[in-house]
Amino acid sequence: MSNEEGAALSGLFTGVSDLQESRSVKGTPASRLPAFVLGEELGDMADRDPRVIVMTADLASANRTTEFRDRHPDRFFDFGIAEKNMITTAAGMASAGLVPYAATFAAFCAILCAEQIRTDCAYTDLPVRVLGHHSGMSMGFYGTSHHALEDLAMMRTIAGLTVVCTTDANHLRAVLRASLDHPGAMYIRMGRGRDPEVYGAVPEIAFGRAIRLREGADLTIIATGAQVRAALDAAESLAGQGIQARVVDMFTIKPLDEAEIRAAAAETGAILTVEEHNIIGGLGSAVAEVLVECERLPFRRHGMPDEYALIGPPAGLYAHYRLDAPGVTAVALELLGRG
């Protein structure tokens, strides 16, 4: 084990016992894991821009904003276990000319502070960046209190709020950089911080424009967050069975890239959405809202059924709910009538 990897294994909620049970990231250096680039990237941004402020709610060690704290102690605020105060305080700061990044578990910002995000950040059109990490069921056996499988549904009904999922470490860097001068409030959804790599370099992105990662005509898999890796691996597996899948990283949930969805409907044989979220209200629902105005084609929303997750390690949960590559492959085959 390299020193870099060793360091990556020591953090709260990122510890070695969890790692063995999570998605496999063996061999991935820390510099390529989202959990370890967040503080660094924000620190770099703050070097260049005096408006950048970072805050958390007693989770600096989990989200690694500790690196930012060490580099910019005067621009870092830990508000303790008081998330609602943190989000609203961020809005106050933003109204006075700063660009605050407020990071905590997705369950404790998007869900706990939904009203503060709507009323204080979005209604006021202020540049608050809410960073919801450990989203979905990536907290595994910590249980439903620590899962966020409803956050996209809640956030995307808030007018004026930009809702973005980060795919991997390089994509997170791209999202953070692009967020700095983006108008209005943003909800930025992150996984557990060790999401498998999709982008070998920091991609060029524009909010509201999906990234087409693979071409294919038989079906389109539209995925978001860590499920993009699963979708790509599923597409590879499907290719071995003679099925060519287009894969789209729909990282912006709002505003949605409707043109990309219409293109998929017009140019490919079926559409499968994949997300680590309740199938009600998230990416699949958003895509469905566009598809009802298109010509009919086979379509399936794949994600968490409308229930609370079993207790289990993340890798076990992803397999159980068919959100890993074999699971997505199987669901795609069912959709195409070949399951």
Next chain:
Amino acid sequence: MVERSAAHGRNFTREFLEERARFVRLETVRLTKIAGAGHYSSTFSAAELLACLYYGQLRINPAQPDWPDRDRFVLSKGHIAIGLYPILADLGYFDPKLLDDYTRLGSPFGDHPDMKKIPGCDFSSGSLGHGLSVCLGMALAARPQKRDYRVYCMLGDGELNEGQVWEAAMAASHYGVQNLVAIVDANRLQIDGATADIMGVEPIDERFASFGWEVRRIDGHDIDAVLAAFDALPQGTTGKPQVIVADTIKGRGVQMMELSLNWHVGNLVGRDYDAVIEEIKAGLQPVAATEVRP
């Protein structure tokens, strides 16, 4: 004559501030009639506080609402925006005629204030319990920008039921935010009854003190006392956060409304309307009630 000079160049007397408080009450009655319903009594309890703040204390420039070095004021008890709008209009933030369409379709002015639509409104409010956190953020933002403005937050006593207020209170003292000034309009009533009966909040002063705040407790209808409390605020952005607990009477200035549970939201019509206008014009009379009335 109040012995006090206005830092921003306004000259004022106690009589002038009393007259501006009457103006707040009269406009509240007029605008409520336009809307058909309004928050009379919780605006009346704060009339002297609002007059003293805007005409005697805040470092503001109505010609430049977004002046970065201005003092901020957030009406955390946003339901008394009806008392704030006339002051902003009077100071020149916008044309007073705009208020003639108060709450009508497309008006910038609703029962709760919208910072995106109203020049001079530093933050939107209405959901109780948020304002102190907003002000904490504004006050902290002065530090990296090396500014020396103050941030004033007006809360109700019923609002202190909200847990987020105490999250903000704890954080404000933790970070030593001395340029944060909370003003509690302690008018003793909330919608369902006396605060003491619904959800007791006293002793407000001791509770804030135990959270690490510098506390002053005054009669919120006594203009000299309000100005003296403002004068006693320390300079500088770091130290203890400051709270002024203003003991007030909900409905003050209209005797039938004083400490009455019936007038949180209401609409005066006919002779009642005319009588209330005359009563307000006559100035504050002796307090009609010392206990909460049904």
